Amino acid sequence: MASYLQEVWQSRVLALTFALRDLKIQYAQTFLGLLWSLVQPLTGLLIYTFFFQRLIHIEVDAPYPVFVFTGIMGWHGFSALVVQSGAVLMNNQQLIRKIHFPRLILPLSKMLAGLIEFGIYLALLLVLLLATGYGISWKIIFLPFVFIISSIVALSIGIWLSALTIRFRDFHHIVPYLIGFGIWFTPVFYPTTLIPQQYNWVYYLHPVANVIALYRWIFINGQVDVAQCAVSFVLAFIVFIAGLKYFIKNEKYIADYL
Amino acid sequence: MQQQDVVLEVKNVSKGFLLSEALRTNLKEVLTGIFGSRQPDKTFHALQDISFELSKGEVLGIIGKNGAGKSTLLKILSGITLPDKGEINFYGRPVSILDVGAGFHPELSGVENILMVGQLYGINRKAMQAKVEEIVRISGIGKFAYEPVKNYSSGMYVRLAFSLVIGLDADIMIFDEVLGVGDADFQLTVMEHIKRMIERKRSIIIVTHNPRDIVNLCDKVVEIEGGKVKAAGGTEVLQAYLDATVDNHVSLKQIYNEASFDNPTQGSIIQRVSIAQNGEAEMYGDTPIDVSLSISNTVGPDLSFALRITDIRGNALLSTGTDIGSNGRLEIKQGEHTVLCTIPADLFSHGTYLLSVFVLKGGEQLLERHKSILQFSVGRNRNFPNTTLYNGSQTSLVVPFAWGYKNAP
Numbered sequence: 239m240a241s242y243l244q245e246v247w248q249s250r251v252l253a254l255t256f257a258l259r260d261l262k263i264q265y266a267q268t269f270l271g272l273l274w275s276l277v278q279p280l281t282g283l284l285i286y287t288f289f290f291q292r293l294i295h296i297e298v299d300a301p302y303p304v305f306v307f308t309g310i311m312g313w314h315g316f317s318a319l320v321v322q323s324g325a326v327l328m329n330n331q332q333l334i335r336k337i338h339f340p341r342l343i344l345p346l347s348k349m350l351a352g353l354i355e356f357g358i359y360l361a362l363l364l365v366l367l368l369a370t371g372y373g374i375s376w377k378i379i380f381l382p383f384v385f386i387i388s389s390i391v392a393l394s395i396g397i398w399l400s401a402l403t404i405r406f407r408d409f410h411h412i413v414p415y416l417i418g419f420g421i422w423f424t425p426v427f428y429p430t431t432l433i434p435q436q437y438n439w440v441y442y443l444h445p446v447a448n449v450i451a452l453y454r455w456i457f458i459n460g461q462v463d464v465a466q467c468a469v470s471f472v473l474a475f476i477v478f479i480a481g482l483k484y485f486i487k488n489e490k491y492i493a494d495y496l
Numbered sequence: 497m498q499q500q501d502v503v504l505e506v507k508n509v510s511k512g513f514l515l516s517e518a519l520r521t522n523l524k525e526v527l528t529g530i531f532g533s534r535q536p537d538k539t540f541h542a543l544q545d546i547s548f549e550l551s552k553g554e555v556l557g558i559i560g561k562n563g564a565g566k567s568t569l570l571k572i573l574s575g576i577t578l579p580d581k582g583e584i585n586f587y588g589r590p591v592s593i594l595d596v597g598a599g600f601h602p603e604l605s606g607v608e609n610i611l612m613v614g615q616l617y618g619i620n621r622k623a624m625q626a627k628v629e630e631i632v633r634i635s636g637i638g639k640f641a642y643e644p645v646k647n648y649s650s651g652m653y654v655r656l657a658f659s660l661v662i663g664l665d666a667d668i669m670i671f672d673e674v675l676g677v678g679d680a681d682f683q684l685t686v687m688e689h690i691k692r693m694i695e696r697k698r699s700i701i702i703v704t705h706n707p708r709d710i711v712n713l714c715d716k717v718v719e720i721e722g723g724k725v726k727a728a729g730g731t732e733v734l735q736a737y738l739d740a741t742v743d744n745h746v747s748l749k750q751i752y753n754e755a756s757f758d759n760p761t762q763g764s765i766i767q768r769v770s771i772a773q774n775g776e777a778e779m780y781g782d783t784p785i786d787v788s789l790s791i792s793n794t795v796g797p798d799l800s801f802a803l804r805i806t807d808i809r810g811n812a813l814l815s816t817g818t819d820i821g822s823n824g825r826l827e828i829k830q831g832e833h834t835v836l837c838t839i840p841a842d843l844f845s846h847g848t849y850l851l852s853v854f855v856l857k858g859g860e861q862l863l864e865r866h867k868s869i870l871q872f873s874v875g876r877n878r879n880f881p882n883t884t885l886y887n888g889s890q891t892s893l894v895v896p897f898a899w900g901y902k903n904a905p
Contacts (some may be wrong), residue, residue, distance in 0.1 A: 248620075249618075251615065251621045252612075252615045252616065255611070255621070256612075257614055259601060259608075259612060262603065262604070262608075263601065263603045263604075266603045266644075315543050332599075333616070336576075336594045336598035336599065337592075337594075337598055337599050337613075337616045337617065337687075338574050338575035338576050338592070339617075339618065343551065362553075435533040488575060491578065492511060493571060493576045493577045494514075
């Protein structure tokens with residue numbers, strides 16, 4: 239495993255090349271180009287704010303747009319990376335059949351692509367914070383750590399999925415379906431204080447809920463349960479390492495199942 | 497052979513594949529599949545006990561029919577998949593080209609693709625950036641280098657992709673059927689580059705199901721059949737392979753010399769076909785070529801013969817026949833004879849050609865068809881020295897026609 243990870247490290251520029259390639263291809267021949275990546279978070283922001291603040295009046299102890307946007311940022315960082323890293327081997331079959339290179343580069347490149355999107359979301363959030371007069375806390379220095387934790391949480395599932403989808407194509411159908419529902423079980427547009435006591439254990443183990451809590455701790459001074467974070471992140475990390483092992487063990491046979 | 501000269505050892509390599517029936521597993525098997533060890537049961541044995549060696553500067557041809565296991569062997573050599581048993585040791589940096597243009601993305605420009613695919617083959621971005629200019633120059637695509645490759649003509653695409661392959665310049669180059677792509681001009685370029693690689697002491701493996709492409713290239717040949725090494729050795733393996741292939745009774749030993757075909761079928765009209773140039777050890781474009789047909793006419797006087805000559809790529813060049821002789825129709829008498837056709841001088845350019853013979857009744861009914869039964873090579877036309885344009889295999893036929901002034905000065 240160590241020598242394999244060394245090989246991956248030597249090909250790290252390749253991961254960046256893939257990420258930039260995907261970005262370029264995504265917006266090839268569009269007029270707005272990269273501006274399109276602002277459309278999704280902005281529509282999310284408008285719709286959630288309209289429904290959950292104007293119509294349902296959810297109470298939060300921060301300006302609602304800022305509150306919901308920190309949630310969107312956490313959820314999107316997770317769900318996009320799970321879906322994309324999960325499908326990355328399927329989407330690059332031609333390459334995998336023809337050229338030998340460390341396959342782990344492919345899901346990892348999706349993490350770098352996620353970093354680019356994260357930058358776009360962050361820029362929007364900063365604008366939002368300044369516009370609402372909320373200001374930016376010194377705690378922003380913890381942001382890189384939270385991004386890394388968030389990516390590991392997503393990859394802990396994404397790497398398993400990418401390797402499993404090759405053999406069992408069922409995952410290709412299940413994942414977008416589950417992700418579509420997942421947002422309801424994650425405190426994106428509602429605060430965890432609304433959750434009845436007997437369901438709290440779900441959120442205790444829910445790594446994305448904890449990632450969002452960290453974002454809210456950084457930007458809007460939200461509450462963080464350190465023990466809860468530690469337990470869910472350690473669990474996610476164990477799943478991540480197991481996923482890496484499974485991926486590396488099966489890497490040489492990926493081409494056989496394509 | 498010196499041990500340090502060996503650049504590749506393949507020892508007892510075997511590989512099987514699970515058939516799709518065995519892939520349909522239930523949940524219990526799924527879980528044991530994830531957490532247990534791989535236990536292939538319903539296996540198709542694609543390769544069994546393959547061994548060979550490659551030395552520095554050698555060219556190895558791997559031949560075999562479709563489905564023989566060539567592709568699986570290539571995937572193993574490329575590291576795309578692992579063998580179930582056996583081992584492979586490279587002493588040097590290998591690069592496998594399973595497809596010309598593998599890894600190219602249509603939306604990226606030529607230069608971007610070169611940088612990306614180079615990295616896929618394990619060359620870092622900086623080293624690739626240093627090579628880009630040279631690769632673009634070799635490809636001759638010029639200003640298109642910065643256009644998305646989806647806008648390229650197929651010719652440009654193949655040229656750029658192959659130029660990249662040249663730029664990769666590995667110690668061991670492994671090619672899959674690359675000699676079959678592009679037009680004749682491009683294939684000539686490919687050949688030249690491969691020859692240059694050989695001069696630079698690169699080791700090369702060429703996999704093909706069309707061994708004629710590699711006749712003049714290989715030092716060593718391995719023939720694979722049914723996943724096993726059927727034969728290994730020098731070009732005599734190629735000869736045996738071609739001899740055994742129906743419709744391909746091509747004589748390779750007699751290239752640049754006379755060639756002949758003896759019909760193994762009893763009772764047929766064509767019994768022997770030979771091709772030769774009178775009094776010459778080698779054939780040249782400047783001398784007439786004699787095609788002799790030894791025949792046994794049991795049909796009658798309405799029998800006729802036709803010849804067709806194609807180039808090595810299968811392009812038909814010319815047809816002739818006993819019905820359209822320049823000295824009138826030749827009537828074929830009953831019984832056993834040898835019929836002679838004289839192909840005039842100053843017709844063929846330097847190259848290798850294939851002869852097909854057809855037997856017709858009443859000018860229409862096809863009685864026998866001997867497709868590509870003879871391969872013969874013609875040397876340059878010595879009457880036209882210093883005219884490289886006409887002797888560089890640019891066209892198969894180089895013919896001196898009458899030239900003059902329309903109005904005498």
